[in-house]
Amino acid sequence: MKTQGKTKEDRRYNESGIEIKPLYTAQDVAASQVDESDGVGEPGAFPFTRGIHREMYRKRPWTMRQYTGFGNAEDTNERFKYLIRTGNTGLNVAFDLPTQCGFDSDDDMSKGEVGRVGMAIDTLKDIETAFDGIDIQNITVSMTVNGTAAILIAMYLVMAEKRGFDPGRLRGTCQNDILKEFVGRGTWIYPVVPSVRLVADTIEYCAKNMPLYSPVSVCGYHIRESGATPTEEMAHGFCIAKAYLDEGLKRGLDIDEFASRMSFNFNIFGQFFEQICKFRAGRRLWAKILKEQYGAKNPRSMWLRMIAGGGGSGLTIEQPENNIVRGAYYALISALSGAQTIALCCYDEAYTIPSEKAQRLSLRTMQILIEEMGLTDTVDPLAGSYYVETLTNEMEEEIVRIMSDVDERGGIVKLISEGQIQSHVSKGAYEHQRQLENGEFRKVGVNCYRVEEDQPSVEMHTYKVEDADRQIERLKRIKTERDNAVVENALSRLGEVASGTENMMPAIIEAVKSYATVGEISQVLKSVFGKYSEPTIF
Amino acid sequence: MMSTPRKDKIRILLAKPGLDGHDVGAKVVARALIDAGFDVRYTGLRQRPEDIVIAARDFDADVIALSVLSGSHIPICTRLKVLIDEYQLSDRLWIAGGNIPAEDHDCLREIGVDAVFNTSSSLTDIVAAIEEKILENAR
Known part of the structure; x- marks a missing residue:
């Protein structure tokens, strides 16, 4: 048995296929240790099991960075300001699909x-509008974009420079993890090799x-959403x-440089x-991989800095209020896990992009943990628990096993190019769906404790077609106002650079400055580079 | 009385229209349909309405199945309807699934979609509905 559930003899397994015993003792901790040197250790010290910082949340709670963005830059700027007013300490920007896939708003595909x-x-004009009046020095911005990440990083940089920021001091994150887009999420544009070149x-x-x-935020997240187990993720x-x-x-x-x-x-x-x-x-x-395999010397290179959040796949369309409870437990998981940033899913996510009310509720869930529950008072409070330490060891061993298996089969880039990882993960999703339907995998309100429901009682975010029309008008206006000769020069220069081996970022930045569009640059x-075509296996 | 059509003769084109990259559900449904004995072709992501009708015609699909989770199901189906008529595919069973709010189901049916499923529909129900509708069409 390799997935969550219990057998007739009441043997129980977690989703990663690790058997859970009815009782754990000090012997289990000792017996499961992967490396003798590990131990439980101290927070802020190698190998950082207990956290990457010595004081963790005591010094500064996790960043609360709710995922948002809709309509055009003006609408989103308003929502950003609302989120900051209600207590978000970072922004997590959602882009529409045309922007993510490299099409302009007036493209037929859009x-x-x-x-x-x-x-x-x-x-660039839209990025300037989106962040207008926002203190991007203190409110760090994370951009969820991959296929067009290089363009968006360039736009963000140029916007910040125009506002007087020194690029050397500019903070922020871009998701820019194209390899996982081929496994799940699907906003790829170019074939695998040039896509990876753009990331590099x-x-x-x-x-x-x-x-x-931070130019890249590597996402186990979407691989998990696509059907992988937690250790596979x-x-x-x-x-x-x-x-x-x-x-x-x-x-x-040098490894410590980046x-x-x-x-x-x-x-x-x-x-x-x-x-x-x-x-x-x-x-x-x-931490061990960086130290032992890459010879990193700076401890910061060994830090697993992470946003631990979301959780949308755990939510259900049935009995949506149950999602509020699930969200609270998910937030607690993140808080007990030493995440640097949390973006918590919203209870209406199974229906639509979150409403303001749902966003606020997710934020309040985290604030309750910080202000009322004492979750920031001490570091890694679960350390030393026989169960937690044993399972930590066993999870590590299983992650190492899966990584070695990937390497033995030719490495991750090859397996993704061939569609092997995609196929494995989608089999996992199918198996999971079957287990949901036959009741082996229990889901409250879905396959047990069901009630007859009418229309859901969630207040929905509505899509406004007028916003799209305004965006298309704005694009038309910019195309007439900009100096099109400068745009053409910048684009042809980019074409030359892309055909060679030079770094493309300076040419992309010049194109962005000329107000070339995301679609034109792409x-x-x-x-x-040509376009990516999906492997025929699934 | 008509004999039951053999399932291995029933061809299903499963398409992901638009730019939506959420393909977990589409692949899960594709696997379930294959396991149920249908002949399934999955288009992969990012199909334009024109791509879908051409693929449906070339595959001689009995069923055109769409998976949409981005919320753009109504504009997509509206465009597709015109092409389905133009390519004379309106006798084929047309189904859609994904993140489709209950209040949009009637609108999709009015456009011409024969059956609508949402993210909580079970694989068993999807398979059963296709079999039943195909039988209806055969009568």
Whole structure:
């Protein structure tokens, strides 16, 4: 048995397939230790099982960074300001699908999609509007974008420079993890190899010019959402992160020059202790990988800095109020896991993008943990628990096993290119769905404790077609106002650079400055790199 | 009385229209339909309405199935309806599933979608509905 549930003999397993015993003792902790040197250790010290900082939340609670963005830049700017007023300490920007897939708002492919699942961005002008009046020095901005990440990083940089910020001091994060997009989420544009080159270009450019900016946030998250187990999530995420590190090294960077800016994004739905131990195990393993396999010397390079959040796949369309309760437990999981940032899913997510009310409720859930529950008073309060330490060890061992298996089968880039990882993960999703339907995997309100429900009692976010029309008008206006000769020069220069081996970021930045659009820049790169076509296996 | 059509002859084109990258559900449903004995072709992501009708025609699909989770099901189906008529595929069973709010189901049926499923629909129900509708069409 490899998935969560119990057998007739009452043997119980977590989702990662690890058997859970009825009782744990000190012997289990000792017997499960992966490396003798590990022990429980101290927070802020290698191998960081208990947290990357000595004082953790006592010094500063986790950043609360709710995911938001819809309509056009003006609408989103208003929502950003609302979120900051209600106590968000960071922003987590959602872009619409055309922006993420490299199409302009007036493209035929964009019909019906403009501003629907995030904010529409066509040019630098939109980014300027989106962040107008926002203190981006103290409110750090995380951008959830991948296929067009290099363009959006360039826009963010140019916007900040125009406002007088020194790129050397500019903080923020871009998701920019294209390899996982081929496994789940699906906002790829170019084939795998040039896609990875673009990521490497951003890593190299940021290491040299924007050293405090995190150009990549490696996402186990979406691999988990696509059907992977918690240990697969972490193992595949780490394999992908190593692929990016290897690219950085190939560019001649020293590991300590850029590894510390690599951040991570992991999921929090699932079993309580399994999730917490996943994070503790991952933190320790990542530190060991950096120290032992990459020879990192700076402890910061060994830190697993992470956003642990979301959890949408754990939510249900049935009895949506139950999602409020699930969200509260998910937040507690993150808080007990030593996450640097939490973005908590909203109870209406199974229906639509979250309403203001749902966003506020998720934020309040975290604030209650901080202000009322004492979750920030002491570091890693579960350390030393026989169960938690044993399961941490066992999760680490399983993550290592999966990573070795990927390496033996040819490495993550090859397996993703062939569709092997995708196929494995989608089999997992199918198996999970079957277990939900036959009741082996219990889900409250779905396959047990059901009630007859009418219409859901959730207040829905509504999509406004007028916002898309306004965006298209704005794009038309910019195209007439800008100096089109400068745009053409910048785009043709980018085409030349893309055909060679030089870093593309300076040329992308010049194109952005000329108010070239996301679609125009992407089209130049498509003409050089071609388009990705999905493997036929699924 | 008509004989029951053999399932291995029933061809289902499962398509992901638009830019939506959420394909977990589509792949799960595709696997379930294959296990139930249907002949399934999955288009992969990012299909334009034109791509879908051409694929449906070339595959001679008995069923055109769409999976949409981005919320753009109404504009997509509206565009698709015109092409389905143009390509003379309106006799084929047309189904849609995904993140489709209950209040939009009637609107999709009016456009011409024969059956609508949401994210909580079970695989068993989807398979059963297709079998039943195909039988209805055969009568």
